[in-house]
Amino acid sequence: MRPLGPIATTVLHRRYLKRDSQGAVVETPDELFHRVAANLAEAEAQFGGDVDATEAQFYRLMRSLDFLPNSPTLMNAGTDLQQLAACFVLPIEDSLESIFTAVKQTALIHQSGGGTGFSFSNLRPRGDVVMKSGGVASGPVSFMKVFDSTTEQIKQGGRRRGANMGVLDVSHPDIEEFITAKREEGVLRNFNLSVATDETFWEALESGTAYNLVNPRTGAVVRQEDPEVILGLIAAAAWESGDPGMLFLDRINEDNPVPTLGRIEATNPCGEVPELPYEACILGSVNLGQHAERGEVDWEKLRETVHLGIRLLDDALEMSSFPIPEIETMVRKTRRLGLGVMGFHDMLVDVGIPYDSDEAVEFASDLMEFVHDEAWVASKQLADERGPFPAWVESTHENPVRNATTTAIAPTGTISLIANCSSSIEPIYNVAYTKHVLEGLEIRNERFVDRAKERGFYSPELLQRIHDRTSIQDVPEIPDDVKQLFQTAHDVPAEQHLRIQAAFQEHVDNAVSKTVNVPQSASVEDIEDIFHSARRYGLKGMTVFRSGARAEQVLGDSPLK
Numbered sequence: 024m025r026p027l028g029p030i031a032t033t034v035l036h037r038r039y040l041k042r043d044s045q046g047a048v049v050e051t052p053d054e055l056f057h058r059v060a061a062n063l064a065e066a067e068a069q070f071g072g073d074v075d076a077t078e079a080q081f082y083r084l085m086r087s088l089d090f091l092p093n094s095p096t097l098m099n100a101g102t103d104l105q106q107l108a109a110c111f112v113l114p115i116e117d118s119l120e121s122i123f124t125a126v127k128q129t130a131l132i133h134q135s136g137g138g139t140g141f142s143f144s145n146l147r148p149r150g151d152v153v154m155k156s157g158g159v160a161s162g163p164v165s166f167m168k169v170f171d172s173t174t175e176q177i178k179q180g181g182r183r184r185g186a187n188m189g190v191l192d193v194s195h196p197d198i199e200e201f202i203t204a205k206r207e208e209g210v211l212r213n214f215n216l217s218v219a220t221d222e223t224f225w226e227a228l229e230s231g232t233a234y235n236l237v238n239p240r241t242g243a244v245v246r247q248e249d250p251e252v253i254l255g256l257i258a259a260a261a262w263e264s265g266d267p268g269m270l271f272l273d274r275i276n277e278d279n280p281v282p283t284l285g286r287i288e289a290t291n292p293c294g295e296v297p298e299l300p301y302e303a304c305i306l307g308s309v310n311l312g313q314h315a316e317r318g319e320v321d322w323e324k325l326r327e328t329v330h331l332g333i334r335l336l337d338d339a340l341e342m343s344s345f346p347i348p349e350i351e352t353m354v355r356k357t358r359r360l361g362l363g364v365m366g367f368h369d370m371l372v373d374v375g376i377p378y379d380s381d382e383a384v385e386f387a388s389d390l391m392e393f394v395h396d397e398a399w400v401a402s403k404q405l406a407d408e409r410g411p412f413p414a415w416v417e418s419t420h421e422n423p424v425r426n427a428t429t430t431a432i433a434p435t436g437t438i439s440l441i442a443n444c445s446s447s448i449e450p451i452y453n454v455a456y457t458k459h460v461l462e463g464l465e466i467r468n469e470r471f472v473d474r475a476k477e478r479g480f481y482s483p484e485l486l487q488r489i490h491d492r493t494s495i496q497d498v499p500e501i502p503d504d505v506k507q508l509f510q511t512a513h514d515v516p517a518e519q520h521l522r523i524q525a526a527f528q529e530h531v532d533n534a535v536s537k538t539v540n541v542p543q544s545a546s547v548e549d550i551e552d553i554f555h556s557a558r559r560y561g562l563k564g565m566t567v568f569r570s571g572a573r574a575e576q577v578l579g580d581s582p583l584k
């Protein structure tokens with residue numbers, strides 16, 4: 024197998040390789056993949072599977088970089104922590120007891136490399152009565168700051184910075200304070216924010232009528248707001264800082280596989296997994312750039328990777344231990360998995376389709392349909408061997424399957440660095456750049472360099488010139504068809520970002536974590552339009568990021584920072 028590149032080696036050394044009590048690294052990257060494969064394959068013993076053969080298959084799958092599970096699995100499998108999931112949602116009820124229980128649970132989850140999402144919608148608004156003390160309530164935003172500082176402290180000791188998603192319903196009386204909370208620099212820096220909207224809000228918006236803001240403690244209507252004004256406020260805040268994003272709760276709950284367990288109100292930090300309180304999800308991503316040969320998708324290889332990937336994730340679920348008993352119970356009930364893809368742009372280059380084209384949208388849809396169908400075939404086979412997930416009887420699934428969900432598109436912020444591929448389904452950010460923290464190591468898109476050499480326009484001087492640039496569209500000697508294949512996030516219009524996200528969402532059980540990039544010159548109204556389009560496209564949630572906006576984004580945190 025090919026040696027791992029310098030980026031992978033550096034990332035693994037900094038954060039992933041096992042260390043002794045003195046902090047010294049005690050394994051090689053190869054040993055890491057053996058540790059993880061051996062640990063996950065242990066699950067096979069319980070179901071009469073072949074442990075050794077499966078271990079060898081898992082090792083090859085990961086070491087070849089065809090597929091990687093989420094970071095907590097790579098870090099913790101076969102270690103004392105043994106917590107393998109990246110995505111959690113915790114409940115927050117309207118009591119100090121509940122709030123501070125959740126603070127403690129958050130600390131435990133962050134310590135093990137997981138990220139947490141919460142709906143703060145049940146908390147009584149600022150200024151409401153507090154019976155016990157006879158005082159006044161401080162409201163959701165002020166309690167979010169307690170979670171934020173907990174995360175801040177935990178990250179000093181952990182291997183991975185904890186991340187949070189704070190969700191507030193658009194009908195909460197504190198919604199304006201929530202929307203503008205991150206305008207002040209440095210506030211809630213460990214949070215992504217999302218406003219939860221439902222059809223009541225959107226219908227009011229469309230018909231030009233006011234909607235109700237309700238105190239969740241009493242159920243009383245506190246006042247009415249113009250939905251147009253609230254959407255404008257959300258768009259203005261997103262224009263400035265990238266926060267808040269938006270969730271479409273009705274769309275999310277249409278796909279809730281076990282509605283009898285409750286209505287979903289929140290997602291994990293980057294939005295790809297809508298979950299009930301105490302659910303957790305283990306993610307894994309297929310490296311698409313390694314699934315094309317001579318300009319064609321290698322469908323057979325892709326099928327095998329997806330099948331083995333689902334098996335690996337289901338085994339990981341079996342082997343994972345969770346820091347809180349309630350999570351253990353929920354996870355065993357629904358067995359939620361999130362298999363997704365990374366290196367989508369790499370694959371587009373390999374098959375010769377520009378990111379900004381109708382063909383790319385069609386290709387994305389066909390590709391994800393295949394991955395999704397095969398993921399379900401695999402989950403069905405596992406159900407035959409191991410039994411369906413326990414809540415299956417009350418679920419929306421007609422046939423027995425092993426998992427309530429199988430697919431999600433994660434940002435792959437770190438694992439795409441290990442795999443040296445374009446992240447998730449995003450367009451590349453640039454073609455050649457320097458990671459200064461990597462001792463000034465220059466990183467180049469190898470696909471671009473190969474094409475430049477093949478087509479005879481390669482020169483070290485050209486690479487110098489395009490270095491650290493976020494677009495190569497105005498470089499005269501690069502042929503147009505090559506320019507088209509290497510469009511960056513910056514070149515791709517907002518509408519196309521949305522169309523690609525929608526094409527994937529159509530074939531994903533969970534959700535798609537994606538940033539819709541807009542140029543610096545975009546107006547607040549442009550951002551409002553994007554929110555409207557996102558709803559029309561049937562997205563479950565979304566984030567807009569304006570080039571040059573204050574970037575305090577929690578998503579895509581790089582371990583190289």
Ligand code: UDP
Nearest residue numbers: 093094109137138293433434435436437438
């Ligand atoms: N996550 C986190 N802290 C981080 C990055 C990620 O808690 O610094 C969690 C979060 O729930 C996120 C999920 O991990 O949605 C997946 O993120 P990503 O795909 O970037 O993780 P990777 O497996 O590449 O490290």
